[in-house]
Amino acid sequence: MWAQSGITLDVALGWNGVVRAERYTPLIVSLENSGRKTACTVKVDVISGSQVRGTYNVLTLAQDVSLSARSRKRLFFVFPMPAIYRPLGVRVLSGDKEIVSRNVDLGEALMSSGRLVVAVSSELSMDFLASLMQDVRVVYPHVENLPEDWAGYDGVDTVVFHDSAFQSLRASQVSALKQWVFSGGTLIVSGGPSALQLDSAGIDSLLPVKVTGLALYTRLSSLSRLSGGASAPSGNTILAESRLVENSTALIAEGNVPLVAERRRGRGYVRFLAFDCAQPPMNGWAGNASMWHTLITGPGLERTVPPITEPVDDPWLKTVLAAPSFFFPSVLILCAFMAALILGVLVIINLKITGRMKAGTRALVLVVFAAAASTASWILFERTFFPREAFVLEASTVHTASYDGMARVSARVGLFSTGGGTFDLSVPEKTALVTEFTSARAGQARTDFEELISDQVALRGVHLDPYGSRLFLVKGVVDMPVTAAVSRGRDSCTVSVQNMSRFALRQCFFSVDGKLYPIGDVAPGARLEEELDLGSSKAEGAVVDPRRMPFWQQAKGGFKGEVPQLFGWLDRPVIPLKGSAGIGTESTESVHLLVVDAG
């Protein structure tokens, strides 16, 4: 702990100190004020890259905090763990004056490979997992320290809820956990007697089952299907009796009681075990290794810290930048303008002006003509045929499952400027994850900005040289109540779409068995039901607008679902960006693709 001016600073890094390379990592900064009431700013400097390679970069995360007299506050941060790192700098400032600071070594507890399992448990009950599987590391964070931001779980493979420790979760932590599951995380809830308390913890909406009571079983013979050859566990076992909820699957059931149930939520999974996995006879069962291997092996999270790249080479933005509006003004326009200018001057200098004011009149006419031509030049080349000094291009996908109501948003945002300058950007969504991944050109120093997290995420002081560009990744989990359903017949199928969102869905089409069927626009609040002739599928070129085709070609590979999917285009981004003066954020070239896994 470091103390100065009555403020004590303490830092809790990662998962009980464990951090994973190139993943987002949670950081808790605790402040204790033993003095008078004060307002300060906590800044976290994440230093990465190499000065020799020209990739040196400092990302500064900041939060303003007001500390009452003799009070304590905890601030949650999430930062991208760089591949090449230096000590993390944590500073507390009052105005511009630094009052206390601390450096944190990131390399001490770096976990470079294996699986990280976070056990939310009041005792060290899940250690058997580490002995069963060599690549698994189990950590037991205090419930109070669980992230309040879904991105804080980025480095975690699986979260296991055991016993009733989860009851202390705050609403913000439950929300973060839900968003993490929707974004691709795997949550395992161990049952037994504590399952009766799940309702009150607020996570019941995630579960694949509705717990109805408890029962005592002496042998769980059906578990042998997951045992990898071992005999079924025998001995008195308290089971949480339950019934499946909609869109859930019982992987293993003992009679009518689901023993292992699964529910897909967004891109992630929630698995429910009816028994307490850490109590006898389950903790000593020979088939544990095989069962847990099945449970914690899922599709996993997609890599969220993207590879560093040039903004114009980003596969998504490249498709948007190819639009005709992002070309230099044509030489023909220049020629026409020059010809008009030269001809005008030629005519004026050959004018037969007579009288006493002959020379002065000609000069005046030339000056007026030059002023008019300059204005025309400004209108033509700075306002009409060339982009404004700074502009934002965005390409995003919004992926939801029709039974979820929440969607995972992944957006690539490019900030470009032909004139250069310093700009601010903000995302009015506190839980949105905004990361820069612009490559630094060799020999060019990067000027860094500050990411201020309050009720929104604000990037302050993003500097661009003339013809500079910066690339940001914006990720979030947002409400998107759009449902789609497909019921198949022999030669046709009936599709229905209900759009309860605020967004109009443009040029929608269904993808059924790899074939595309256009259904048109769906307005906000509208419900559409249509019968599709399965023989009347259309080619890509017929259902996707040519302007959006390059992006569709790039993005469609990420949505090869086993279920039918609804695709549609949004007119505006789901997570809107706001730019400071001089930035055009409403580009008509931006593309936003909505994907709904049909029920």
Place this chain on the structure above:
Amino acid sequence: MKILKNPFLAEGLTSTFSHPPILRSLFYSLIAIAAATFFWWPRGPLADALRTGQPPQTFTVTSVATLLCLIFISGRAGREDFAPMDSTRILDVVKLTPVRISSIVLGKLAVSVIHTVFFLFLVLPIFVATRAVSGRGFQDLWAVAAAAGASALCYRSLGLLFYVTLEQRPTVRRFGLLGVAIGLLLIPLAFFPASTPLLTMAEPGAEASLFGAAVPAYALSAIISLLAAGLFSAAAIVWLRFVRRRHASRAVPPAPVKHRRFEE
């Protein structure tokens, strides 16, 4: 306000905006600058320039073309190449009238300032176009105008000096002025690049170190050009005084020459 009544200013302005050779020189310069801009105009997708982070050099090319045209026109105007055939030669005025020599040179310099500003105003539409595609700010436009304008004054004064000192040797005058102009433009590049306007044309925002302090290179270049213009003008005044004195000592005082513009 006294300068506004200077008869050499009035005569110079009249010929600047009515004498065909001067107007043609402006017109041809405009064509040359437009052509240079055309050849360096960026073509193709914006993404190519964004990838390298290198703005198109169109603005630089336009600036250099403007500077060269200004130097060329100013040098020629300084040595009275564009003067109407019926106008009175400076040396005749000096030898045959009692007009103050400094008012002659000041009048010529004032014409030069107006001519240069007018020229820059005429090419402004091209600069506005190239500024946009080259990602330059208005401060760059100002820097280029200041450096090129001051440079034009310098070469106009140099032309005047050559004209009054080498009036009887037109060939020496022409090639001598050309050589000195090129030398003044290029030689400082080897020793003190910031002093030459070429640096400002290439990098208008560049800074130079002067006695340990950082100063804008365009301002330094402009100040040096203005100092040189003052020096050349002073040299021309000294030479003209010498000419007048020598003429007065050699010749029988002639009857005063009546000129409608110098009657007062």
